[in-house]
Amino acid sequence: MRVLQIDASARRAHSSSRMLSAYFIARLRHSLPDLALDYIDTAADCPPPLNATFIEALYTTAAERSPAMKQALSYSDNLCARALMADMLVCAMPMYNFCMPASFKALLDQLVRVNLTYTLNADGSTSGKLAQHKILFITTRGADLRPGSPWHNMDALRPALQAAFAFMGADDPVFVDVQPLENIDSLAKTQLLAQARHTLDALASRWLTGI
Numbered sequence: 075m076r077v078l079q080i081d082a083s084a085r086r087a088h089s090s091s092r093m094l095s096a097y098f099i100a101r102l103r104h105s106l107p108d109l110a111l112d113y114i115d116t117a118a119d120c121p122p123p124l125n126a127t128f129i130e131a132l133y134t135t136a137a138e139r140s141p142a143m144k145q146a147l148s149y150s151d152n153l154c155a156r157a158l159m160a161d162m163l164v165c166a167m168p169m170y171n172f173c174m175p176a177s178f179k180a181l182l183d184q185l186v187r188v189n190l191t192y193t194l195n196a197d198g199s200t201s202g203k204l205a206q207h208k209i210l211f212i213t214t215r216g217a218d219l220r221p222g223s224p225w226h227n228m229d230a231l232r233p234a235l236q237a238a239f240a241f242m243g244a245d246d247p248v249f250v251d252v253q254p255l256e257n258i259d260s261l262a263k264t265q266l267l268a269q270a271r272h273t274l275d276a277l278a279s280r281w282l283t284g285i
């Protein structure tokens with residue numbers, strides 16, 4: 075099995091999302107020692123922002139693209155190939171200002187590519203290419219944005235990820251949203267993180283069944 079793990083927290087040490095994605099990967103590795111792991115750290119290596127040449131290249135057939143256009147698409151070509159080659163995507167990130175870290179958004183902009191991660195059909199509909207992938211999002215939040223909380227309608231992170239990945243064919247990704255991690259005592263935080271690890275254990279067992 076091939077896994078693409080993506081971390082996006084700007085924090086290196088003491089990052090809850092990085093800790094949980096590493097835990098999940100270790101849990102998979104325990105059962106599958108020959109697991110092939112690919113890794114991207116968007117905080118350390120921020121994907122390039124879209125620019126005019128990139129956009130122009132999107133509207134130019136592959137045969138007619140200039141060397142500059144090919145260069146502008148090269149990060150995206152490589153990223154899409156890595157994502158399509160994987161069986162599983164594990165994406166971990168904190169909520170920043172109610173949405174995803176800018177570095178992860180930059181990655182998303184490079185990943186949603188016509189003729190690579192989705193196709194446009196003759197009738198105007200689209201077909202995503204990530205339909206067979208297992209996809210996990212681990213999101214960490216300082217506040218509590220669960221349904222019923224007064225903050226719930228401020229959660230622009232989960233809907234944005236859901237929309238973009240549904241467009242690429244992934245209709246049912248798994249979310250492990252860990253919250254609230256701030257303004258709680260250290261025991262409550264320890265318990266929340268233990269509960270998240272327990273959820274990840276159960277998910278790993280479920281996903282590894284039959285492999």
Ligand SMILES: Cc1cc2nc3c(=O)[nH]c(=O)nc-3n(C[C@H](O)[C@H](O)[C@H](O)COP(=O)(O)O)c2cc1C
Binds near residue numbers: 167173214217256
């Ligand atoms: C710049 C910044 C913006 C943040 N914005 C939000 C936010 O909008 N909502 C929220 O619940 N938490 C917010 N937080 C808190 C983080 O999401 C929270 O601390 C998370 O657990 C950090 O994950 P990490 O430990 O993996 O970095 C923010 C933190 C930072 C540093």
